[in-house]
Amino acid sequence: MRLIYCCGVVLLLTLFSRVSHGGNILVFPIEGSHWVNMDVLLRALHSKGHNITIVRNSKSWYVKENSTYYHSITVPVERSLGEEMITDLISTMIDFERGALPVTSFFNMAVGMMGTFIEAHRIISEFASAMFDDQELLRKLKDSNFDLVLTDPCWGHGIILAKYLNLPLVYNVRWLIAGEAHFSLAPSPLSYIPITGTGNTDKMTFLQRVKNVMVYLIGQTQHHIMVSQTYQKLCEKYLGPNSDFNELSLSADLWLMRVDFVFEYPRPTMPNFVYMGGFQCTPAKPLPQHLEDFVQSSGEHGVILMSMGAFVSALPADMTNEIAAAFAKLPQKVIWRHKGDRPANLGNNTLLVDWMPQNDLLGHPKMKLFIAHGGTNGVQEALYHGIPVVGIPLFFDQYDNLMRLKDRGGAQILTIHSLDKDNNFLKAVEEVLNDPSYRMNMQRLSRLHRDQPMKPLDNALFWMEFVMRHKGAAHLRTESYRMPWYSYYSVDVGLFLFGVFLLVLTTVFILMRCLYRTVCKPKVKQE
Incomplete structure (x- = not known):
């Protein structure tokens, strides 16, 4: 019995040491x-x-x-x-x-x-x-x-x-x-x-x-x-x-x-x-109390979240004023990550923050829309939580990221060039909010994304x-x-086979020509 106990302890210690051994x-x-x-x-x-x-x-x-x-x-x-x-x-x-x-x-x-x-x-x-x-x-x-x-x-x-x-x-x-x-x-x-x-x-x-x-x-x-x-x-x-x-x-x-x-x-x-x-996406955790109170105050209309990513602290002033004026016309509450000067026409429904728990906000039941620049992290979080997007791409891969959502019916895209013209921003936001197909498509993508055998x-x-x-x-x-590029694409093989083909073709041509001359050579009359 004692021997069995000792063997069991040794086995447990061995297993534990293997499990707890970390890499460097x-x-x-x-x-x-x-x-x-x-x-x-x-x-x-x-x-x-x-x-x-x-x-x-x-x-x-x-x-x-x-x-x-x-x-x-x-x-x-x-x-x-x-x-x-x-x-x-x-x-x-x-x-x-x-x-x-x-x-x-x-x-x-x-x-x-x-x-x-x-x-x-x-x-x-x-x-x-x-x-x-x-x-x-x-x-x-x-x-x-x-x-x-x-x-x-x-x-x-x-x-x-x-x-x-x-x-x-x-x-x-x-x-x-x-x-x-x-x-x-x-x-x-x-x-x-x-x-x-x-x-x-x-x-x-x-x-x-x-x-x-x-x-x-x-x-x-x-x-x-x-x-x-x-x-x-x-x-x-x-x-x-x-x-x-x-x-x-x-x-x-x-x-x-x-x-x-x-x-x-x-x-x-x-x-x-x-x-x-x-x-990087996880189920939403409870919000800080001040954010939870603000979100709950939105009632049946819900909340809009806006963030332009880690590198953009603020858009140009005339642009932020246009965005703020559009937000003020909406019944939804808005949480806007914005570090610049406070827009002059900011509505009472808009909360400016320096930082926010973006993943947790996107996973909140009252979240209706995400306005984003199209960075990979934000796009993936919107997809994970099934939230439709109005995208404002600025550079690099952002337009293409948003295009993948738009192509699947989950987003609208505004260029920085047209954002503040003809109420384009307000029109895009209202279209995505009022057309249920955007939310349905993003939720379908969310179900596909989550349906995996392993996280x-x-x-x-x-x-x-x-x-x-x-x-x-x-x-x-x-x-x-x-491999060099010419080997990877088999250019050398193609040239070799083409050379062999030309060699065979040339050889056949020469043989046929010689045969023709031999067979068809006119006879010389002998005296």
Whole structure:
């Protein structure tokens, strides 16, 4: 009996030690909304017993040095993509968009902003150089015995350090330097897969397909220029002259994709792509009392929520006045995340806040409408809770995100160019509020999104732990990333077969010509 008891204790201790053994994870995050969703993932990893270490720069805006759920390593830098720089950039872009035609707006983003984007990546490169030039920091990182590197590959510094430390690499990803991540690795027929920036759906006319191809080529050119001007130089300096950044970036073991196929259009994918769209969404928690009182005061009319995201503190004054005047004409109560000057014509039904529990508000039974800029996080939360959207996209992927909801009947879109003309804002809001089809369509999408065998966050955690258990996931990784483009598209094979065909054709022609001359050669009369 005593022997059985001892064996049982040993077995329990063994099982407990296996369950409680946490991984050691090195993280390279990005500021702004990218940090908001990375933070959700890090908290979940910490709750499962994993040790989290974050590398941040000394001028970090969102990523704090001290935390209860991660350790931090701070790298001193002279420059950073701080709040002031980002705010000024966004204000400039908004001012341009308001007066621009669609064609000039596109070329401004594709060409005019190119220098700004390159400079942003150079600032990140300076951060990476500061890391690699600090030998004590590198020694500390090597001695820490990390199990994997988790990074957002929108910036490239984490990719290079993962290779330097020879660690498995996991992406929290939607963007890879200058484009949507699928296009970097998965087969992507341009005939039915829309490129971000085109505003196309998966049902394209001939001219839309022409636009799709042109935008793809421009994006590839941008990617090549930005990589060659920044990260490729870092690779050659710190990893050796034969290092190729593009190959490194495509060799990640696991790609945690921040989309799913309720939001994204169906398309080919890869075995190491794990979809966790909406992983940051949770059932609504009780609101702070002052917000709950305000929401309940809306009665049967319900509440409208407006937020323009992490980077936009306030729209131009004339625009906010137009929006405030429109809100004042509505019977609904409005909660508006707004940090600028108080609009002069703000109605009694509108509450201005610096911060709000967006997910919890969207999940409240009285929520009727979400007015948003179209960032991935907000769009996913609206989809999760089944709330229709009026979108005001500003830049980058926002219009395309909102187009996916509009195409499925759950949203209306207003451009920044037309927002304050002819009461367009009020008309769009009233249409979505009064037409029940918008809410019905979003609730249908919500049911589809939630009907999964495993929650997106749990799925992401499982696969990260899978990579740690098996020291990578090479068996899921295609070798296509090692192939030059002419081999990937079989251009060399096509040219070879075409050459063989020409050789055979030429040989047959020569043989037939010789045969003809032999058979049909006129006889010479002999005397």
